[in-house]
Amino acid sequence: MVMANIRVVEIENLSKRFDSLIVLENISLFVSRAENLVIFGRSGQGKSVLLKCIIGLMPPDSGTIYINGRNILELSLNELNKVRKNIGFLFQGSALYDSMTVKENLSFPLKKIFPDMKQSEIDEKVKSTLELVSLEDAINKMPSELSGGMKKRIGLARSIITDPELMLYDEPTTGLDPITTKEISELIINLQKKLNMTSIVVTHDLICAEIIADRAIFLKDARIAYEGKISDLTSSKDLFLKNFFSNEIIHAKEESIKV
């Protein structure tokens, strides 16, 4: 249930540029508690940059970012880390630690965020989280032994293992076949319901967005070009949106024929 009155993330007039390349300009958006916001955009439109600004990995040039009412840009590193402990982040490339096994990958954030947790509790939590993503068997594997879809799921497991209130997903389904895409999207929505998470999902995948989104934003030319329900965006008469979504649909159909 979306609680519209509580804003977990609120961004005002965020701008970011690299040298002469303007990536984000005056972006303002919010996400309410337990809401799933999907951010659309073609590649290179600054979606990853936006997520990195939100978690404090990249400083914006101007603007403010409030998470649970605190402006994270004004926090000390210690304070920022406290905020981060309540946030999960799924990286575009999964970013699994490739010198560690799956088990060590999942234990790592637990050990760092809950230093007092007992080893038996950690093992238990790792096991139950792997069950959530149906990859119990992979527990002793190295990341190099996993397929792309499995990596995404382990990445997902690692980012939710600390039970964060806010989840940021960077293209959780890009590059996966439509069936895996569906599975991962359903996984995300189930987790979200179960743990009552708030999420921001960056994607250009319509299948994923249709399953997940409560509300969607469309990034184009460094600005928010459209905002609304997925159904509003897909049925829009706007030429650009029509073009974008029809391509996505054709693309998805081709993919499913191949499978």
Place this chain on the structure above:
Amino acid sequence: MKLPKVKYGRRLSYKEYLFNFFATITGLTIFNIEFIKQAFIPPYEIAEVKKHMDELGVKTFGIVSVTGFIIGLVLAMQSQPVLARFGASDFLPGMVALSVVRELGPVITALIFAGRVSSGIGAELGSMRVTEQIDAMEVSAVNPFKYLVVTRIIATTMILPILTIYVIIIALLGGYLAVIIVESMSFEYYRFAVINSVEFGDLIPGVAKTFVFGYIVGLVGCYKGFTAEGGTEGVGKASTSSVVIASLLILIFDMILVKISLWLWPTLG
């Protein structure tokens, strides 16, 4: 920590090379200061340091053993006829020992260590950087500089002196082999001659400078890896440039440290 950006490209102008040179020096200095700032703040991640030391030891043990042995052997083989020409054959064990202890052992071990370890660290941290693993650590509220960089620099600084002492011993054994190929000399006598000619004042500056060399290897590898960018190509560049810079710095610091030690202990000269 704000580091100057090194420019990449296939064809750099001289001006850009010069810029890169100063950017690297500045970057290393900033990295160095950051290390000093962070090394003394808990948590100390002692388990990580131990793990890295173990790995480094295993990784370099074989190659330094072979190199050490050959260095001692060849040095003795080369010196033997020269000393014989001057009628100074008796000085052979002492000469080998002094060369190995004071200069060859420390410097060659350090250069090999740089080739093996700087590149390894550069590639490892570089690939962690470009695949966002370092960002992932930061998101888990871990300070990646402390966890990845500080632990590695401490490990390289601690392990190189140990390796050096080991190499010195192996090289002296190699030297003995060269000696007994040509003439008969009991091991007892060889050992006696070696120990008699090497003073504590020879060993201390020789081994002490390897702490600096180990530090250089860790620092350069970590700096190059941590600041890598541009996908797999960037990782390769981080790895190779680490070796080049670390080796060069080792030789430069060797020169400086030898000068300082001769100034501190003039009797050595």
